[in-house]
Amino acid sequence: MRPEAAAAGEPAAGPDVVIDVEGLTKSFGGRVVVDGLTMQVRKGLIYGFLGPNGSGKTTTIRMLCGLLTPDSGRGTCLGYDILTQSDEIKRHVGYMTQRFSLYGDLSIRENLEFVARVYGLPEPRRAAQEAIDRLGLANRAGQLAGNLSGGWKQRLALGACILPQPQLLLLDEPTAGVDPKARRDFWDEIHALAGEGLTVLVSTHYMDEAERCHEIAYIAYGELLAQGTAADVIAKAHLATWTVTGPDLAALSEALKKTPGVEMVTAFGASLHVSGRDSARLEAAVAPFRARGTQAWRRDEPTLEDAFIDLMSRSKDNFG
Amino acid sequence: MSAPVPPGTGDRRRTRGIRAALGRIGAIFVKELIQLRRDRITFAMMAFIPLAQLLLFGYAINTNPRDLPTAVFVRDDSIFARTFLTALRNTDYFEITAVARSEAELDALIVSGAVQFGVEIPAGFGRDLIRGERPAILVVADASDPTATGGAVAALEGLGASLFARELTGPAAKLAAGEQPYEIRVHRRYNPGGETRLNIVPGLMGTILTLTMLIFTALSITREIERGTMENLLVMPVRPVEIMIGKILPYLAVGAGQTALILVFARLLFAVPIEGSLALLLALTMLFVLANLAVGYTFSTIADTQLQAMQMSFFFFLPNILLSGFMFPFRGMPAWAQYVGEVLPLTHYLRIVRGIMLKGAGLGDLRTDVVALAAFTLAAMALAVARFRQTLD
Ligand SMILES: Nc1ncnc2c1ncn2[C@@H]1O[C@H](COP(=O)(O)OP(=O)(O)OP(=O)(O)O)[C@@H](O)[C@H]1O
Ligand SMILES: [Mg+2]
Numbered sequence: 001m002r003p004e005a006a007a008a009g010e011p012a013a014g015p016d017v018v019i020d021v022e023g024l025t026k027s028f029g030g031r032v033v034v035d036g037l038t039m040q041v042r043k044g045l046i047y048g049f050l051g052p053n054g055s056g057k058t059t060t061i062r063m064l065c066g067l068l069t070p071d072s073g074r075g076t077c078l079g080y081d082i083l084t085q086s087d088e089i090k091r092h093v094g095y096m097t098q099r100f101s102l103y104g105d106l107s108i109r110e111n112l113e114f115v116a117r118v119y120g121l122p123e124p125r126r127a128a129q130e131a132i133d134r135l136g137l138a139n140r141a142g143q144l145a146g147n148l149s150g151g152w153k154q155r156l157a158l159g160a161c162i163l164p165q166p167q168l169l170l171l172d173e174p175t176a177g178v179d180p181k182a183r184r185d186f187w188d189e190i191h192a193l194a195g196e197g198l199t200v201l202v203s204t205h206y207m208d209e210a211e212r213c214h215e216i217a218y219i220a221y222g223e224l225l226a227q228g229t230a231a232d233v234i235a236k237a238h239l240a241t242w243t244v245t246g247p248d249l250a251a252l253s254e255a256l257k258k259t260p261g262v263e264m265v266t267a268f269g270a271s272l273h274v275s276g277r278d279s280a281r282l283e284a285a286v287a288p289f290r291a292r293g294t295q296a297w298r299r300d301e302p303t304l305e306d307a308f309i310d311l312m313s314r315s316k317d318n319f320g
Numbered sequence: 321m322s323a324p325v326p327p328g329t330g331d332r333r334r335t336r337g338i339r340a341a342l343g344r345i346g347a348i349f350v351k352e353l354i355q356l357r358r359d360r361i362t363f364a365m366m367a368f369i370p371l372a373q374l375l376l377f378g379y380a381i382n383t384n385p386r387d388l389p390t391a392v393f394v395r396d397d398s399i400f401a402r403t404f405l406t407a408l409r410n411t412d413y414f415e416i417t418a419v420a421r422s423e424a425e426l427d428a429l430i431v432s433g434a435v436q437f438g439v440e441i442p443a444g445f446g447r448d449l450i451r452g453e454r455p456a457i458l459v460v461a462d463a464s465d466p467t468a469t470g471g472a473v474a475a476l477e478g479l480g481a482s483l484f485a486r487e488l489t490g491p492a493a494k495l496a497a498g499e500q501p502y503e504i505r506v507h508r509r510y511n512p513g514g515e516t517r518l519n520i521v522p523g524l525m526g527t528i529l530t531l532t533m534l535i536f537t538a539l540s541i542t543r544e545i546e547r548g549t550m551e552n553l554l555v556m557p558v559r560p561v562e563i564m565i566g567k568i569l570p571y572l573a574v575g576a577g578q579t580a581l582i583l584v585f586a587r588l589l590f591a592v593p594i595e596g597s598l599a600l601l602l603a604l605t606m607l608f609v610l611a612n613l614a615v616g617y618t619f620s621t622i623a624d625t626q627l628q629a630m631q632m633s634f635f636f637f638l639p640n641i642l643l644s645g646f647m648f649p650f651r652g653m654p655a656w657a658q659y660v661g662e663v664l665p666l667t668h669y670l671r672i673v674r675g676i677m678l679k680g681a682g683l684g685d686l687r688t689d690v691v692a693l694a695a696f697t698l699a700a701m702a703l704a705v706a707r708f709r710q711t712l713d
Pocket of ligand 1: 028053054056057060713
């Protein structure tokens with residue numbers, strides 16, 4: 001179901017488009033949670049899904065796999081209609097829920113065998129054993145899933161997800177609360193899976209993870225605000241940024257926030273990011289502070305985080 | 321229309337057909353069994369609840385109580401009156417706790433509930449007896465609890481003619497050998513019919529199974545929702561019917577175990593007979609267990625939380641106890657209550673279990689109740705499948 005008039009600048013949907021949805025809208029109790037969301041994800045890509053808490057990421061993912069019925073909008077997932085063919089979608093999509101949703105009172109092996117049986121794999125025991133070996137869980141296969149640490153739970157959940165060999169993975173904050181080393185391993189695995197042709201849609205709050213995605217989408221208050229590669233998103237924000245280092249940054253930050261032309265002041269440890277949407281105006285605004293010579297000022301490239309914070313504050317302005 | 325991405329070529333999965341469906345049911349079944357086994361407390365309760373209830377109610381609700389308080393009003397001082405009173409005591413059913421001096425006093429004792437029986441021996445009892453005039457002893461029974469009085473009245477009527485063998489000498493001796501030389505006129509108050517012989521142990525089997533089975537499945541879906549595992553289950557390619565069957569089957573086995581336990585103890589402790597076919601009893605008990613599992617499962621698809629599911633179960637349990645004929649004689653209830661009772665599984669099961677255990681009824685005799693139970697089960701299952709929410713909306 002290709003949208004007839006794709007928004008300008010977006011790639012036209014081809015046969016290798018795995019997720020292709022248009023105008024998805026969902027409200028709960030009269031409150032619109034996802035508002036006219038249109039997006040396309042191509043096969044083999046890792047597609048990052050970012051946005052503040054409550055922006056509708058989980059809701060969108062649930063609509064994609066048939067767990068929620070959109071109020072309006074249409075689209076396909078793996079070529080199957082999300083409104084009428086959710087049975088087919090369920091067979092070929094691996095969905096890793098935000099909250100751990102395997103059985104805590106079943107062991108790792110029992111959980112994996114359960115999944116293998118439900119999906120009708122020919123040899124459930126062997127499939128589960130292979131998954132256990134691949135996950136490096138061999139020596140704790142008999143442990144109850146509920147007793148695993150957070151990081152291991154996530155690995156098990158991913159293992160259960162890919163066990164039935166899905167063509168599309170929907171991962172909802174798979175690395176929340178996972179240590180940096182385990183996070184890196186997790187992402188290595190995701191890249192390996194994408195290399196095998198799997199398409200991955202992954203929601204996250206981590207900037208470093210966003211940068212490891214092929215493409216990202218930023219959603220806030222139910223609306224898709226930006227879409228593309230990380231570089232695209234940064235470039236489209238049209239931000240000018242200065243980095244300030246030196247003493248008395250706290251006082252400087254307070255003063256800058258009150259200065260017209262400065263849209264954002266963010267502290268990063270020993271430095272301050274000062275951004276504005278109009279480069280010339282920002283330059284004029286910060287000139288008096290630079291003239292004092294107390295701190296070192298340097299023109300800088302805006303980061304993805306700068307772009308996101310800017311997107312968020314803009315959408316809030318629209319909302320208010 | 322973009323072409324569907326073809327499934328992987330090496331895909332040997334079976335997702336359609338009966339074999340695949342059975343595979344998925346098996347998956348749920350095994351999972352439920354493991355969870356059940358691991359839930360130690362529930363596991364212990366499965367054995368403990370039926371036993372505790374059977375012992376508690378089986379002994380507490382004694383259908384054949386003895387030493388019932390009795391008041392006597394004796395208007396005759398012959399040897400016959402004294403012999404009769406001694407015989408009365410010797411039945412073990414009657415314990416003379418009061419001696420009334422007037423009919424009004426006797427009456428008051430019964431009305432107040434101080435005694436269960438009032439026995440009045442008329443004036444000239446001994447004289448009339450010897451003359452062969454068959455004097456009448458009036459026994460007033462408080463039959464508001466018919467089961468409580470049944471055994472005692474039967475014992476009284478069984479005293480027979482030999483009672484006065486020693487006292488009846490000479491020309492009156494022929495009376496002792498013949499028909500009972502006196503009459504016992506039993507006056508049942510408050511429930512003149514009094515014919516409902518509640519048989520508490522077969523009835524208990526039905527109520528115990530109702531309660532335990534109902535709660536097991538009532539929690540099954542809500543537990544998945546509360547633990548957050550429902551989201552994962554729903555996104556798997558498993559159909560509502562398959563989930564239902566997979567979740568009900570393990571408890572059918574539990575129900576069979578409980579039935580065996582109750583039957584063995586009913587036999588050992590209460591010497592309850594099984595007049596009819598044991599196989600038929602077991603088969604129909606399984607049907608009844610299935611009916612309750614289906615109701616419980618239906619509740620669990622309607623309720624949002626485990627608490628709500630529990631409340632629904634109790635809401636259903638109460639009329640089962642009160643209107644099925646377990647607590648009160650079915651025929652003694654008003655018409656509307658009988659109509660309500662007719663749609664409850666326990667009503668039909670009580671007829672079945674009492675029929676088989678006490679009257680030796682066969683399948684043919686119980687046809688209507690079996691059909692009613694089966695129809696009820698199917699309706700509950702259909703409702704559960706229809707109510708099952710396949711999305712999180
Ligand atoms: N079943 C529901 N009923 C009512 N409101 C809901 C329901 N599910 C989600 N919401 C609301 O919809 C909004 C979006 O929720 P959603 O879970 O999609 O956000 P999210 O982007 O995943 O947030 P987070 O980053 O915290 O996971 C929230 O305000 C949430 O309260
Ligand atoms: Mg979420």
